Amino acid sequence: MKKPKVGFFEFTCCEGCQLTVLSLGDKLLDLFESVDIVNFREASSYKGQDYEIAFIEGSVSTSKDIERVREIRKNAKICVALGACAHLGGVNVIRNFHNQADVRWRTYGDKAWLFDSILAQPIDAVIKVDYVIPGCPIDKKEFLRFAASLLLGKKPFVPDYPVCVECKMKGNVCLFHKPNPIACMGPVTRAGCGAACPSVGNACEGCRGLIPDLNLSAWEDVLKEYGIPTEDILRFYRMYNGLMGVK
Amino acid sequence: MSGKDIHVDVHHIARVEGHGNILVDVKSGELKEVKLEIVESPRFFEAMLVNRRFSEAVHITSRICGICAISHTNASLKAIEDALGIRPTWQTETLRRILTAAEIIDSHALHYFFLAAPDFVGASSVIPLASTSPDVVKTAIRFKKLAHDICDTIAGRHTHPISMVVDGFTNLITEDQMLELLPKIKEVLENDVPKTVEFFSKLKIPQLERKTDNVCLTHPDEYAFYDGMIKSSETGEYKHRDYKLKIAEHVVDHSTAKHAFGPVKPYMVGALSRFNNNSDQLMPRAKEVAEKLGLQAPSYNPYQITLAQIVESVHCLESAIELIEELLSRGIKDEREERPPVAGWATKLPQVKKSWGVGIAEAPRGLLVHEYKFNEDGLIESANCIIPTAQNLANIEADMKKLVPEILDRPREEITLLLEMLVRAYDPCISCSTHMLKVDFIE
Numbered sequence: 001m002k003k004p005k006v007g008f009f010e011f012t013c014c015e016g017c018q019l020t021v022l023s024l025g026d027k028l029l030d031l032f033e034s035v036d037i038v039n040f041r042e043a044s045s046y047k048g049q050d051y052e053i054a055f056i057e058g059s060v061s062t063s064k065d066i067e068r069v070r071e072i073r074k075n076a077k078i079c080v081a082l083g084a085c086a087h088l089g090g091v092n093v094i095r096n097f098h099n100q101a102d103v104r105w106r107t108y109g110d111k112a113w114l115f116d117s118i119l120a121q122p123i124d125a126v127i128k129v130d131y132v133i134p135g136c137p138i139d140k141k142e143f144l145r146f147a148a149s150l151l152l153g154k155k156p157f158v159p160d161y162p163v164c165v166e167c168k169m170k171g172n173v174c175l176f177h178k179p180n181p182i183a184c185m186g187p188v189t190r191a192g193c194g195a196a197c198p199s200v201g202n203a204c205e206g207c208r209g210l211i212p213d214l215n216l217s218a219w220e221d222v223l224k225e226y227g228i229p230t231e232d233i234l235r236f237y238r239m240y241n242g243l244m245g246v247k
Numbered sequence: 248m249s250g251k252d253i254h255v256d257v258h259h260i261a262r263v264e265g266h267g268n269i270l271v272d273v274k275s276g277e278l279k280e281v282k283l284e285i286v287e288s289p290r291f292f293e294a295m296l297v298n299r300r301f302s303e304a305v306h307i308t309s310r311i312c313g314i315c316a317i318s319h320t321n322a323s324l325k326a327i328e329d330a331l332g333i334r335p336t337w338q339t340e341t342l343r344r345i346l347t348a349a350e351i352i353d354s355h356a357l358h359y360f361f362l363a364a365p366d367f368v369g370a371s372s373v374i375p376l377a378s379t380s381p382d383v384v385k386t387a388i389r390f391k392k393l394a395h396d397i398c399d400t401i402a403g404r405h406t407h408p409i410s411m412v413v414d415g416f417t418n419l420i421t422e423d424q425m426l427e428l429l430p431k432i433k434e435v436l437e438n439d440v441p442k443t444v445e446f447f448s449k450l451k452i453p454q455l456e457r458k459t460d461n462v463c464l465t466h467p468d469e470y471a472f473y474d475g476m477i478k479s480s481e482t483g484e485y486k487h488r489d490y491k492l493k494i495a496e497h498v499v500d501h502s503t504a505k506h507a508f509g510p511v512k513p514y515m516v517g518a519l520s521r522f523n524n525n526s527d528q529l530m531p532r533a534k535e536v537a538e539k540l541g542l543q544a545p546s547y548n549p550y551q552i553t554l555a556q557i558v559e560s561v562h563c564l565e566s567a568i569e570l571i572e573e574l575l576s577r578g579i580k581d582e583r584e585e586r587p588p589v590a591g592w593a594t595k596l597p598q599v600k601k602s603w604g605v606g607i608a609e610a611p612r613g614l615l616v617h618e619y620k621f622n623e624d625g626l627i628e629s630a631n632c633i634i635p636t637a638q639n640l641a642n643i644e645a646d647m648k649k650l651v652p653e654i655l656d657r658p659r660e661e662i663t664l665l666l667e668m669l670v671r672a673y674d675p676c677i678s679c680s681t682h683m684l685k686v687d688f689i690e
Contacts, residue, residue, distance in 0.1 A: 012290060016313020016406040022361065023353075023405075025392045029384070032377050040372070061290075091310045094295040103294035106629070117291075137313060137406050179584070182417075183592040200403035200410040201417030203592040205306060226594040235299060236592065239306070 004151070007039035007051035008082075009072055011058030011065050012092055012120065016137040017083035018057055027144055034151060049075055053150065055133075057082040059089045061120045073127040078150070081122070081129045084136035084207045084240055091136070092120035093242040122243070131156055136207035136240065139193050159191045162211050163204050167195035175203060176222065183223055185236065188214045205239045251276060253655070255663055267675065269666050271651055281647040283640055283670065296630040301327055301599050301621050302413060302591045308617065308632065309407040312676060314357065316407045317350040317398065318610035321473060322617040322632075327413050329487070330604025330621055331597070336582055338574070339415050344473045345570050346401055346408070347608070348563035351472065353394030353405060354611035355518070355556035358674040359447065360387035363553050366668050367450040383446055386439045390560070393435050397567065400424050415588030419581050425571050432571075436532070436564045444539050447557055453550045453665055457649045459642055460514035461545070462493065463521040464609050470521070470528040470562060472609040478524050479514065480545070487607045490616050494633055513641030516613025517673065518555035519546060530569075533562035549646050552672045556611075599625030610635050612676050636675045643673055 008018055018040075024031060038048030054076035060066055073079055084090040095103050096119045104117065123129060133146050133156075149156040159165075163186035167174070175182040175198055185206035186198055197204050210216075223233050237244070255271035272280040292311055296304055308323045309316040321343060328335065335343075360383065361373045370376055377384045395405050401420055403409030410418040465484065466475035477485040477493055485493050514520075522529075526537065526544040537543070537558045542551055589597065603620040613635030620628045646669055654662055 014310050014313040014316075014406075016310075016316065019313045019357075019406060022357065023391055023395055025388055025395075028388065029377055032374055037374055040374075091295065091307055092290065094299075094307070095291045098294055098297065103291050106294040106297070107291050136310065180587045180590075181594045182590045183594055196403060197409050202403070202409050202412065202590050205592070228594060232300070235303065239303075 003034065003036040004053055005038045005048070005051045006035045006053045006055065007048070007072070007076070008037070008041075008055045009039070009057065009068075010041075011056070011069065011086070011123070012061040013058030013083070013085040013090065015057065017085075017133075017135075018055075020137045020140055021055075021143065024140055024144065027140075031147065035147075051076055053078045053080065055080050055082045056086050056123055058123075059085040059092045059120045060123055060126055061092060061118060062116045063118060064116060066118075066126050069123055069126050078130045079123075079127060080146075080150075081124065081132045083138050084134065084209075086123045086129075087132045087134050088207075088209050088240055089120050089122045089243055090240065093240075094238055096120055097238060097242060132158065134158070134190060134208035135193055139196070141194075142192055160212055161191050162187055162214075163189045163191045163193065163195050163198070163208075166191045166193070167198045170195055170199055172198055175201070176226070181226060183226065183228055183232075183236065185219075187222070188216060188219050206237070207240045210241055210244070251655070253659060253662065255659075255666060257663060257667060267670070269647075269670060271647070271662075271666065273651065273655065276655065278648065278651050281644055281651060283643050283647070285640070292632055293630045296619070296627045299627050300591075300596070301330070301619070301625050301627065302589055302593065302596055304617075304619060304627060304630070305412065306407065306591055311632065311634070312610075313406045314354050314676060315350065315610040315612070315615075316405065317346050317402070317411075318608055318615055319617070319632075320408050320411050321347060321608040322606040322610075322615045324411065324413055325606030325608060326604040326617040326619050327606070328604070329606060330602040330619060331413070331599060333414050335414050336586065338577075338580065338582060340473070341570055341574055342401055342416060342420065343411070345567055345574075346398060346411070347472045348567040348570070349394040349397035350405065351563045351611050352560050352567075353391055353398075354674075355560045356387055356390035356394070358611075359443075359553050359556050360384070360390070362674070363668075363671055364446075364450075366664070366671065380446075382442065386442050386446075389435055389439050390443075393431055396431060397428055400428060412591065413589035415582060415586060417583075417588055417590050419583065420579060422575055422579050425575060425579065429568065429571055432564055432568050436561070436568070440532070440536070440561055440564070443557060443560075444536055447554065448540055452548070452554065453668060454548065455550060455646060455650050455653070455669070456547050457549075457646055458547045459645070460512075461520035461523045462514045462516050462638070463524050463614055464607065465525055470525050470530075470566070474608075477607065477614065480520075480524055481514075487605045490605060490607060490618075490633075494614075494616065494638065513645050514638065515549070515642045516635050516638045517552060518559050518611070518613075519549065519552045520613065521609065522546070522555040522558060529558065530562045530565035532565055533558050536561045549643075549669060550672050552674065556674070596625070612636055612674055613638060634676070636673070639673050639675065643670060643675070 054072050081087045146156045175184045184203045186204040189206045190208040253273040257269040268284040270282040305323045309320045398405035410416045461480040464471035464475035465478035523545040540554045542554045601623045606617045616633040618631040622628045
């Protein structure tokens, strides 16, 4: 079998998803053997433009980003959004809900005009995305499953049931039912992470995006029962789902 | 030295975290301009934090960086706890220290094996190394896997930690889990450290000497990562809340990462500065490794940062063992009922008054500061995050100014490589500070 040529690219993000790939352990060597990585700036100074599959991390947040992501789309047969920033805009979207002049001033003062910046957007706002690997960061096992499917020419599986399903299957006590209840987005968030956060006692913050056919008002009613005011609920959505992308 | 014109323009430096360019302009043998341009898209974390609740800051700020997520979490938690007047328990702080050691091991190993080593063996990346030097790559993978096992056990994962919250952990770590980690750490220390030292002791480290101000944390009882006073080798010690006396950030036109420098400028932060200021407090094996690698304090050769990182990794392995053994001898307690940890989205949060706090911690690349001001509703009014790479930028430019005239007679490929290696030695994390290389020469 001919090895497919793969490129990794990053836009506005923390590069944690690519680092997750570099942290695959022994499986990283298997990955190096099964694909031909021609472009991976984080790990390599060699830069080929002949990739077929592009893994794109990060959100689009400057006008130059728009040009660059369109260029990648032109070169690649398959574009994969890698992680929450590419998929949903990620935490970068938090600033979209602020006054943009104030945002720039707070960081760069009177030099703010020097820097190119537009509202943060997921990459599918600009290009057609073929597949999404959700999460902040991506999950190692899910990435490997995804890569195996892609190599076998199969459509990768991403669940469309909520995190609660995986959480219950693990036998966790619901965070809402603990002595010190914690608000959790598990009921409305796409599963696939193995309920990573609730399993260690902390809230699901919705990093994998919302499920289709969801009942948001029922979830909001639960939060209100716990006395959580609307502005807190809004901030909760605006960790990862400010753009309310049901994808 | 020839009277030639050299123009180096390295666009998007490879094997660093983030995007940056190197610009060097030499006319008739005279250095006109040296710049390290940071062209990473601005991220505006300080603005994102405004109007978020105090408890939400931790999981937002850990997203500043995929590789130093634990350090950002430490600085963020410490700033919040400083504002709220909370001093976490010994167990909580010890677990944070173990996580910090794991992050240093992971981040340093990523740098010296995956990002820096290819330069010394003439490879473009670690990918060809996997077939030419499989043992080295496997050793690297074992270092990283160990660090991830530690973080997965204690905090749910490394990027981004889940269970680290204000005043504790949301999960209960068991003694059995900690016992399982011990032999894994010892194995890396016994088997992989000697191989690493052998590989790196044979490499030819480039020469450059430029005395600079070394800035890092210092603590009377330990080689400081998690806690301590800010120490400058030139200007003395500072309390955390007085950080501005030493560190001031300013915006320069060619960088989306703000440059930071204090009254004595520029200065260096990171592994070599910590080694220079605190090497007496290293664990015994780490001291032995420093000697084998020929690293002596004070070292003013920035190319030796990579060696200091190896020494620190060994120290962190030893200190992780020591901390886990102490934790086990005291016994791990479930402190969550007595002292409920403050999860970000807890339905009942403590009342927060108008207050401010500063959290300082050592990240793998150096001193990290988070400062938050809270209003009377417990919402963040303003935030300031000072990142290690931002502090090093002025120092890297000063090094480049010293280096370029010394190597002007070399072929241009070599000049470019030495400049790239210099930038990479600092292990810059530009995604943090707010990305880095193509080379064009005009002669």
